[in-house]
Amino acid sequence: MFMPTLENQGTEEQQKIYLEAAKRYEIIGCYAQTELGHGSNVRGLETTATYDVNTQEFIINSPTLTSSKWWIGGLGVAANHAMVMARLISNGKDFGPHPFIVQIRDLKTHEPLPGVTVGDIGPKFGFNTVDNGFIMFDNIRVPHIAMMARYSKIDKSTGDYIKPPNSKLAYGTMVFVRANIILESRYVLARAATVAIRYSSVRSQFVDDASPKKIQNSDGSSKIVETPVLDYVMQQYRLFPVIAQAYACHFTALEMHRMYYENQEKMAQGDFSYLADLHASSSGLKSLTTTLGSAGIEECRRACGGHGYSLFSGLGQFYQDTLPKVTWEGDNYILTQQTTRYLLKTFRSVAAGRVAEKDANFSASYMLEYLANPKARCPITQVSDLSNPEVLLAIFKYRAASMVAKAVYNIDVEQKTWNDMLVDIYRISRAHCQLVLVSNFIKAVYGPQAQQTNENRVLQKVAILFAISTMEQEMADFLTSGYVSPEQSLLVKDRSIQLLKELRPDVVALVDAFGFPDYLLQSALGAQDGDAYTRMTRAAELEPLNQKKVADGYEEYIKPFVHGGKDKWKIGKDGIARL
Amino acid sequence: MFMPTLENQGTEEQQKIYLEAAKRYEIIGCYAQTELGHGSNVRGLETTATYDVNTQEFIINSPTLTSSKWWIGGLGVAANHAMVMARLISNGKDFGPHPFIVQIRDLKTHEPLPGVTVGDIGPKFGFNTVDNGFIMFDNIRVPHIAMMARYSKIDKSTGDYIKPPNSKLAYGTMVFVRANIILESRYVLARAATVAIRYSSVRSQFVDDASPKKIQNSDGSSKIVETPVLDYVMQQYRLFPVIAQAYACHFTALEMHRMYYENQEKMAQGDFSYLADLHASSSGLKSLTTTLGSAGIEECRRACGGHGYSLFSGLGQFYQDTLPKVTWEGDNYILTQQTTRYLLKTFRSVAAGRVAEKDANFSASYMLEYLANPKARCPITQVSDLSNPEVLLAIFKYRAASMVAKAVYNIDVEQKTWNDMLVDIYRISRAHCQLVLVSNFIKAVYGPQAQQTNENRVLQKVAILFAISTMEQEMADFLTSGYVSPEQSLLVKDRSIQLLKELRPDVVALVDAFGFPDYLLQSALGAQDGDAYTRMTRAAELEPLNQKKVADGYEEYIKPFVHGGKDKWKIGKDGIARL
Structure with a gap:
């Protein structure tokens, strides 16, 4: 974020001075936005940059303890410059947070500059190889050029503020960043599922009395062996949806990448009509898919039994390093407000007849469908109806639209406050984004561009499983909407168990298809050869603790107890050691 | 488990030799049951103890790689003896796993004994201060006295096996262990909630436009400040149920402890009638409450925003060390089969008219109620009906009973296999145990022994919140059962939001009442004085990295980049450093 800010918001002169040096690593920068007391609400930041028109300098100051910059990656040890977000104050007026480049450490000695208090914020749940730091400024002065001035600026001699041109282009970039986060969630889910599916196919526990597994002995006789845990329906029920989520992401x-480029072209021509829908979906999808991602790793880790807890499983550290995603780049709860605010606004337009069917985007169009028949009911009567992608899509559309309609009623008619609606707001965003995932998945594998191959036929089943398992998880919503009846919900359960069986022969191939090399999985349990137990043993053999016959510390800490102060153990005739 | 096994299954002679030395730390023991390839299924263990009648010794052997004992606490470095669970084989017959005490390291040198391969299993997700180890035996011989012989034994001269007297007493101990696990879950939830509630009451983010918070300035004017996050309904919705779960546990x-002692007395008089019900509930409750416990910590950690990820929050390490509970002492999925198997059996007896109302225990009695009126429907018509504990209890009873009834039908009539039913089996156990939690909570605060105090009136609200929030989470079950209608489910949602507001003034007191001293919370965010940001800063100041102005490694790794090989940074007239 240090270099992108210079690139996007720096003038040519600023880029020449700072960006080029940064590219050569002569300047080591960090991006200092978050404060000890201020995270999600950027407008609440307290650090100030007050323009002194006499000296033509900005005075950077941390007025309170809570204004200390905190969590700043690279700041604890390495950085010598920081891009500091500070409230711009000039001629007594506060213009809110703007970015300033500030040198923080001496370039010869690397010692903190006068007026700068800087350090590392200490150990974290993960990411301990990054030196997240804190910094406080005691009225330090930086030259006029420190303020990033491509858009907004301060007139050097008068201190007047020049506003940025109204630019929605930044939203486009956010869509791009979030499309990449969805791709990362795909990676996270795929990697965790690969480990758990492979290990579950070699790990055997218990004999399934109803259908015991037999193997042939060399003499032709057979013996009953324990069942691979992947054959247990509960294990399938926990793991197969994770595979489906990976493909859904x-x-x-x-699709988000495709739409991003389409939207960039439109915006270049002055057409901003795609942006709001795209931005709203991308916010909710960041929230939904990163929540799915971290939950997926942990489900897979637990499904590996005790060995999932060993770091050799490759899942523990991976979980810890993935986890910040649910909090950073927009907290997963806060972010859903953006999505739902847009959906409510769209519904009001659609309900007021202000959106023609031919102009309707994805969101408006499913709301139009709902409004055309708000008392529609799900048509399924038997389990096999739940293999029809159109039926499933209609279920997800009705649920999302009816939740939006209900919320609009609660706010506009019942006069409920936004705060009272926050739980519904979160759920609406989730419902909309699950619909987006189902819709894109179905389009990809059932649409006109889908290939008629065996591989695609398997992916069609995965798409149905994604829809069915998501339905099962969120069944309360579907039932509450009235669109799905209690009897139909039982059909969904049955279809779910059926699908697990149908997909069982293909799941190992489905994770192999992700193509993770062993060195990237870093997992004794999930390596491609399936030789989990040999790999666990080899990893243990390499442990530093195991390189000596007797561990360090024995003499000082354990021996005094064992010998009780004396050295008189004797082995008796019965083979038993006695003191 | 090393000493308890000696205490419970050792003869007096064995206790004299081993237990007394162990109590003086001359013997350092560990309990070696789990194998590399065998966890949950004890009957699948591969390690053998073959009796050699000629030498009157047992030969302990690890026949395969997967039979290596693994995860054994204390074995990696410290132990010199192990209580080894091994398949007893005598006169060619396999009698299944029995415990044998085996010396594994030399008592003078601490080196592994001949035939023993032993070491540490390496790093884990948590608990890294425990030396979990592995061990393999290459046909090592131990004397006849090594087999724990209070109940089952091998005749020294004939090798004949003497069976243990049929003892159900071990189940009583399991109930006791699990009652303690439920208490631990209480502790886990209470500790996490204390941190998150306290920090949420001092942490402010955003201005709530609908009801902005004002503070008085010293000059009498007032200013609008950010809102404490605890005032946001979403934050309440995430955190208050965790408090309720702590009290429920x-x-x-x-109650489980009370019933344990009552049952012990009954069993002493030869009456085993309480045992099965108690054991079934304790299995499911171990599963449910440890799942709630680890989910609760993580919910609280995330609700602390970015700082939840700092180890100074006290929640990260706590989560990691709590997590094994969902896997050990019976995996949380596997264990529910015991609970549901008992419930199905009870239902069959009740349905067949074999249980009279006066003899019915808790489980049989709610099944009788259900069978008396299987088409009953929930009577609530308005939000206030959901403050009636009896109504809530009836809802939980109907749901559990109807799920049991449906499963019995699926197995006995539809002939579904146990494997196909595993998902339902898990859910049934959860439904039953949630009912147990709701029932005991209501009994404690609404029952005849409840005190008519203000404190108890708050706890009554907490009990209702526990029931309502659990209902919301599991709404699909309630709706599918047909007992609760979609319209009624909307009343539940409304009551939920209402309750959060009603409890808001008391939640800080509700966590203070747990009485955690600061040193135990180990949390900069959750200390009693609420001075979270000062404590975060102080903790960071103590970091070893911050004790030097320039961190180690700068000269070797960073300076060469910054100086670009030369030492020529110059500060210009404009105040900017340039190379």
Whole structure:
């Protein structure tokens, strides 16, 4: 974020001075936005940059303890410059947070500059190889050129503020960043599922009395052996949806990228009509897919039994390093407000007849469908109806639209406050984004561009599983909407168990298809050869603790107890050691 | 488990030799049951103890790689003896796993004994201060006295096996262990909630436009400040149920302890009638409450925003060390089969008219109620009906009973296999145990022994919140059962939001009442004085990295980049450093 800010918001002169040096690593920068007391609400930041028109300098100051910059990656040890977000104050007026480049450490000695208090914020749940730091400024002065001035600026001699041109282009960039986060969620889910599926196919526990597994002995006789845990329905029920989520994120991320480029072209021609829908979906999808991603790793880790807790499983550290995604780049709860605010606004337009069917985007169009028949009911009567992608899509559309309609009623008619609606707001965003995932998945594998191959036929089943398992998880919503009846919900359960069986023969191939090399999985349990137990043993053999016959510390800490102060153990005739 | 096994299954002679030395730390023991390839299924263990009648010794052997003992706490570095669970084989017959005490390291040198391969299993997700180890035996011989012989034994001269007397007493101990696990879950939830509630009451983010918070300035004017996050309904919705779960676990753990002692007395008089029900509930409750416990910590950690990820929050390490509970002492999925198997059996007896109302225990009695009126429907018509504990209890009873009834039908009539039913089996156990928690909570605060105090009136609200928030989470079950209608489910949502507001003034007191001293919370965010940001800063100041102005490694790794090989940074007239 240090270099992108220079690139996007720096003038040519600023880029020449700072960006080029940064590219050569002569300047080591960090991006200092978050404060000890201020995270999600950027407008609440307290650090100030007050322009002194006499000296033509900005005075950077941390007025309170809570204004200390905190969590700043690279700041604890390495950085010598920081891009500091500070409230711009000039001629007594506060113009809110703007970016300033500030040198923080001496370039010869690397010692903190006078007026700068800087350090590392200490150990974290993960990411401990990054030196997240804190910094406080005691009225330090930086030259006029420190303020990034491509858009907004301060007149050097008068201190007047020049506003930025109204630019929505930044939203386009956010869509791009979030499309990449969805792709990362695909990666996270795929990697965790690969480990758990492979290990579950070699790990055997218990004999399934109803259908015991037999193997042939060399003499032709057979013996009953324990069942691979992947054959247990509960294990399938926990793991197969994770595979389906990975594929769902894959297809939606591709679609978000495609739409991003389409939108960039439109915006270049002055057409901003795609932006709001795209931005709203991307916010909710960041929230939904990163929540799915971290939950998926942990589900896979637990499904590996005790060995999932060993770091050799490759899942523990991976979980810790993935986890910040649910909090940073927009907290997963806060972010859903953006999505739902847009959906409510769209509904009001659609309900007021201000959106023609031919102009309707994805969101408006499913709301139009709902409004055309708000008392529609789900048509399924038997389990096999739940293999029809159109039926499933209609279920997800009705649920999202009816939740939006209900919320609009609660706010506009019942006069409920936004705060009272926050739980519904979160759920609406989730419902909309699950619909987006289902819709893109179905389009990709059932649409006109889908290939008629065996591989695609398997992916069609995965798409149905994604829809069905998501329905099962969120069944309360579907039932509450009245569109799905209690009897139909039982059909969904049955279809779910059926699908697990149908997909069982293909799941190992489905994770192999992700193509993770062993060195990237870093997992004794999930390596491609399936030789989990040999790999666990080899990893243990390499442990530093195991390189000596007797561990360090024995003499000082354990021996005094064992010998009780004396050295008189004797082995008796019965083979037993006695003191 | 090393000493308890000696205490419970050792003869007096064995206790004299081993237990007394162990109590003096001359013997350092570990309990070696789990194998590399065998966890949950004890009957699948591969390690053998073959009796050699000629030498009157047992030969302990690890026949395969997967039979290596693994995860054994204390074995990696410290132990010199192990209590080894091994398949007893005598006169060619396999009698299944039995415990044998085996010396594994030399008592003078601490080196592994001949035939023993032993070491540490390496780093884990948590608990890294424990030396979990592995061990393999290459046909090592131990004397006849090594087999724990209070109940089952091998005749020294004939090798004949003497069976243990049929003892159900071990189940009583399991109930006791699990009652303690429920108490631990109470502790886990209470500790996490204390941190998150306290920090949320001092942490402010955003201005709530609908009801902005004002503070008085010293000059009498007032200014609008950010809102404490605890005032946001979403934050309440995430955190208050965790407090309710802590109290729910508290009351059920007390009740389980009471029932344990009552049952011990009954069993001493030869009456085993309480045992099965108690054991079934304790299995499911271990599963449910440890799942709630680890989910609760993580919910609280995320609700602390970015700082939740700092180890100074006290939640990250706590989560990691709590996590094994969902896997050990019976995996949380596997264990629910015991609970549901008992419930199905009870239902069959009740349905066949084999249980009279006066003889019915808790489980049989709610099934009788259900069978008396299987088409009953929930009577609530308005939000205030959901403050009636009896109504809530009836809802939980109907749901559990109807799920049991449906499963019995699926197995006995539809002939579904146990494997196909595993998902339902898990859900049934959860439904039953949630009912147990609701029932015990209501009994404690609404029952005849409840005190008519203000404190108890708050706890009554907490009990209702526990029931309502659990209902919301599991709404699909309630709707599918047909007992609760979609319209009624909307009343539940409304009541939920209402309750959060009603409890808001008391939540800080509700966590203070847990009485955690600061040193135990180990949390900069959750200390009693609420001075979270000062404590975060102080903790960072103590970091070793911050004790030097320039961190180690700068000269070797960073300076060469910054100086670009030369030492020529110059500060210009404009105040900017340039190379």
